[in-house]
Amino acid sequence: MAPPPQHLRVDVAGSPYGAAMLTPAYAVPFELDRSRAPRVHRLVNRGDEPVLGLRVTLLGCGLLVPVASTRLEPGASMTVSVIGIELSRSAIAVVRWFRPTGEEYLWRFSF
Template sequence: MPHLTDVPPRSREAAYPVPWLVDRSRLPWCTLRNVGAERVTDVATQFFGDGWAEPAVPRASLSPGDELQIVFFGERAIASGQVTVHWRRPDGREYAWTFVC
């Protein structure tokens, strides 16, 4: 049976802030902006809900300040949708973050 002394100490690394700002002011178009300090690569999106959403121009990477436009299709896509963004940081670690439309 494990003991408390067998548990490794927690990392002292600061939490990684999500580098995304979502602008919904022009729905059914949604803008995802990289507000972080790093260039992110392998950027991909998944849509969950009624309808679908697609990036207007698929991009493999986004530098700080770059944007990705996403358009929603379907009667209930905006009301019911969630978008998950996947990306990699320069060190190769992969992240995912979900936002609601």
């Protein structure tokens, strides 16, 4: 395979972002189980490390029972209960957590 043309090459060694460009992206570790929707959703940690300081909040119209956990191990789950009219059009849930390294992440899902 031929190398990319000169104008498309990136000098990662000389870039302050070189190491970050070579690091694989961190995949969201959650699977959303909607089998009991629309009122109950289950957040399952499918990652290979625990998530810390997990919190789920609702943006928009509706009511979400406050959900928080200090630690969710791989394979463990958390139940999210929500009520509202037309949640699919009027609200989203935001999941916030920390990796064991201390990095903060946010992920949103719709109903």
